[in-house]
Amino acid sequence: MANTKTLPATRGTTATKKSGNTGGLSVALSPEQGLNRYLQEIRKFPMLEKNQEFMLAKRWAEDGDTDAAEQMVTSHLRLVAKIAMGYRGYGLPIGEVISEGNVGLMQAVKKFDPDRGFRLSTYAMWWIRAAIQEYVLRSWSLVKMGTTAAQKKLFFNLRRLKGEMKAIEDGDLKPEDVTKIATTLGVKETEVTSMNRRMLGGGDASLNVQIGAEDGSTQWQDWLEDDSESQESMLADTQEHDARMELLQDAMADLNDRERDIFMRRRLSEAPLTLEELATVYGVSRERIRQIEARAFEKIQKAMVNAADKAGLIEAD
Numbered sequence: 001m002a003n004t005k006t007l008p009a010t011r012g013t014t015a016t017k018k019s020g021n022t023g024g025l026s027v028a029l030s031p032e033q034g035l036n037r038y039l040q041e042i043r044k045f046p047m048l049e050k051n052q053e054f055m056l057a058k059r060w061a062e063d064g065d066t067d068a069a070e071q072m073v074t075s076h077l078r079l080v081a082k083i084a085m086g087y088r089g090y091g092l093p094i095g096e097v098i099s100e101g102n103v104g105l106m107q108a109v110k111k112f113d114p115d116r117g118f119r120l121s122t123y124a125m126w127w128i129r130a131a132i133q134e135y136v137l138r139s140w141s142l143v144k145m146g147t148t149a150a151q152k153k154l155f156f157n158l159r160r161l162k163g164e165m166k167a168i169e170d171g172d173l174k175p176e177d178v179t180k181i182a183t184t185l186g187v188k189e190t191e192v193t194s195m196n197r198r199m200l201g202g203g204d205a206s207l208n209v210q211i212g213a214e215d216g217s218t219q220w221q222d223w224l225e226d227d228s229e230s231q232e233s234m235l236a237d238t239q240e241h242d243a244r245m246e247l248l249q250d251a252m253a254d255l256n257d258r259e260r261d262i263f264m265r266r267r268l269s270e271a272p273l274t275l276e277e278l279a280t281v282y283g284v285s286r287e288r289i290r291q292i293e294a295r296a297f298e299k300i301q302k303a304m305v306n307a308a309d310k311a312g313l314i315e316a317d
Helices: 035-042 050-063 066-074 077-085 094-111 120-140 149-164 175-185 189-200 231-252 257-268 275-282 286-310
Strands: none
Touching: 035 077, 035 094, 050 066, 066 094, 077 094, 077 120, 094 120, 120 149, 149 175, 149 189, 175 189, 231 257, 231 286, 257 275, 257 286, 275 286
16 A cells, blocks of 8 residues: 555645655645745744654555655655755755755655654665765756766765865875775765865866956867867878878888898897897898888889879979
């Protein structure tokens, strides 16, 4: 029965895009529409005594009493707001953070078992934090910030640990601070350094941000310089290289087998052989190998120049 119950349409709570996933809880007041007013309104909902909470939870769990579920939700909206305020440092709209926390609260109410003996607030805070943290990780950057539990722990604890070390305003962390944080959180030092640098940037920044010009026609991306080689230059270099290799292959066809082998082993190999090594291979002197190499080079050079001239690849002075 508990799996098929839906939460009620509740007054004074927060509408979210995820309401369908939480059983249909609707909202009459949203923190995005006015945070101060929202905080004032949720203070009007009374806190529940332990026995009250137990009876309401039993009514919801056993009878699907939506009024009971509504009272449990509204009485804990202040808890959500308090937890959400702890995530203001990530630059996200606090109203949306509260909304996500309310989603976690509604999930907690749906799954709360009063017979276990603990209060709803103790149980719900984990659901609230989980919902908020998932939202922060999803929204803070288009690039995924944390894929493992350790990385998520690093993301949400790095600012606190830097504050304790009085390094909150520093750029790159000192090596000893990196080591301490990595040891405390059980992550690699490289992950601490990488996460710190990403967080120093304050999240994503659009390349289309208008800057400078009063008419708004200049964007940040217009001031970025690409240091890499242009496509035109890369294509020209590739075509020139291919043309040279083709000329070389044709020129080497005029060499005899010994000249071609010695030239390739001396000039075209990634690990060229020495004159002495080739002299041993061919049973001749080092000087003879040098002469054969020089003659082969002259033949190839002459053939390539002539072929390039005929193909119009050499500009006349």
